[in-house]
Amino acid sequence: MRKMAIYCCKRSNNQSLSHFLSSSPWRSADLLKSVRTKAIQTIGKNGVLILDESSIKKSGNSSVGVSHQYCGNLGKKDNCQVGVFLAYFKKKRRMLIDERLYLPQKWIEDRTRCLKAKVPLEEIKFRTKHELGLEMIDKAIEEGIPFSYVTMDGFYGENPELLTELESRGLTFVADIAVDTLVYIEEPVAEIPAKKGIRGRKPTGPRVLNTLATRIDSLSSSIEGWKLIKVRKTERGYKKVYFKAIKVWRRQNKLPCEKPLWLLISKDSESNEIKYSLCNASEDTSFDKLAKMQSSRYWIERAFQDAKGNCGMAEYMVRNWNAWHHHMALVMLAMLILLSYQKKFNKMYKMSTTGVIWILKYHNPLKRIDAFEIARILNQDNELRRKARVSRLKGS
Numbered sequence: 001m002r003k004m005a006i007y008c009c010k011r012s013n014n015q016s017l018s019h020f021l022s023s024s025p026w027r028s029a030d031l032l033k034s035v036r037t038k039a040i041q042t043i044g045k046n047g048v049l050i051l052d053e054s055s056i057k058k059s060g061n062s063s064v065g066v067s068h069q070y071c072g073n074l075g076k077k078d079n080c081q082v083g084v085f086l087a088y089f090k091k092k093r094r095m096l097i098d099e100r101l102y103l104p105q106k107w108i109e110d111r112t113r114c115l116k117a118k119v120p121l122e123e124i125k126f127r128t129k130h131e132l133g134l135e136m137i138d139k140a141i142e143e144g145i146p147f148s149y150v151t152m153d154g155f156y157g158e159n160p161e162l163l164t165e166l167e168s169r170g171l172t173f174v175a176d177i178a179v180d181t182l183v184y185i186e187e188p189v190a191e192i193p194a195k196k197g198i199r200g201r202k203p204t205g206p207r208v209l210n211t212l213a214t215r216i217d218s219l220s221s222s223i224e225g226w227k228l229i230k231v232r233k234t235e236r237g238y239k240k241v242y243f244k245a246i247k248v249w250r251r252q253n254k255l256p257c258e259k260p261l262w263l264l265i266s267k268d269s270e271s272n273e274i275k276y277s278l279c280n281a282s283e284d285t286s287f288d289k290l291a292k293m294q295s296s297r298y299w300i301e302r303a304f305q306d307a308k309g310n311c312g313m314a315e316y317m318v319r320n321w322n323a324w325h326h327h328m329a330l331v332m333l334a335m336l337i338l339l340s341y342q343k344k345f346n347k348m349y350k351m352s353t354t355g356v357i358w359i360l361k362y363h364n365p366l367k368r369i370d371a372f373e374i375a376r377i378l379n380q381d382n383e384l385r386r387k388a389r390v391s392r393l394k395g396s
Helices: 002-008 015-022 028-043 111-116 129-142 160-168 287-295 298-310 321-346 353-363 371-395
Strands: 047-057 067-071 076-090 093-101 147-152 173-177 227-234 237-248 261-268 274-279
Touching: 015 321, 028 076, 028 093, 028 321, 047 067, 047 129, 047 298, 076 129, 076 298, 076 321, 093 129, 093 298, 093 321, 129 147, 129 160, 147 287, 160 173, 227 287, 237 287, 261 287, 274 287, 298 321, 298 353, 321 353
Parallel strands: 047 147, 147 173
Antiparallel strands: 047 076, 067 076, 076 093, 173 274, 227 237, 237 261, 261 274
């Protein structure tokens, strides 16, 4: 934000920009709704929704939602903020279209801390990341966004309640799962078993009587049924996987779900890394399509790269609720602008996002900064640091 103020504002202080992000009353939800509408027009209908999260490391404990929690970027627990995001993609075009800030339980329990961070009263309630993800998917349905299916990583895919909620909405999903996930490979029969003998209590709960649950990693040991499939074009050719799909029944609360679905198993042709997913696509779906559906979560990683590398997603120093949501909404607006220009330029010449940025910089050059301006900026920074040190000393 500071860098933006230096190069874009008439005076190189960030007060007006800070007010715009932190205190201005404009609604990020309204902007995001417009961004989503335009994104579908730009990318195309019947794309894919991808659910994932992204964490940004933060120091201190004042930034809204910051906590010692798992930070995916670092692969370990650290002090960070976690946002749950929804992306939309079709034919390599992708972008983030919605967000929710995750508030850990200890934030919800500290009402004073929430109010200090300007969290709205109606938002001071604990919601899991799965609930936040489902909320965004419901918002997409409510707005009539035409999508083909939803895909997600193992953290979300291993939540059976979320998958059941998606099924109840009539949605097709592809959900990654862990290697130790248990499924049934033959149709299970769940009934209350008859009492054996005269001793002990009479059974009251249903159990699966005709088969045992199987770990999914035991189903990948056989080479039978593997098919080599090209799932995505890359700069070095095609990404290929050995793939097979098996009909299974998933479990919830240790009992089988009623309808069978696909267990997708893919093995990378180069690294031999094996990936498992559950998918409730129709039985007549081809293996080629299922394999490409399983690989589509790759595109949210590219969307996060675009957001952080080109649109400053992780470059902010704001603390309150509104500021975080304003910043993320503007990031998605920037992604849409770049994507729109890229689509426009591609009609004449195949253009990368980097190429679009260089063209925009040429037509909208940043203002030049002379020596006097640099000296003023340095003096201002020194004064801000001095005041911050004094403030910390008073609080200690």
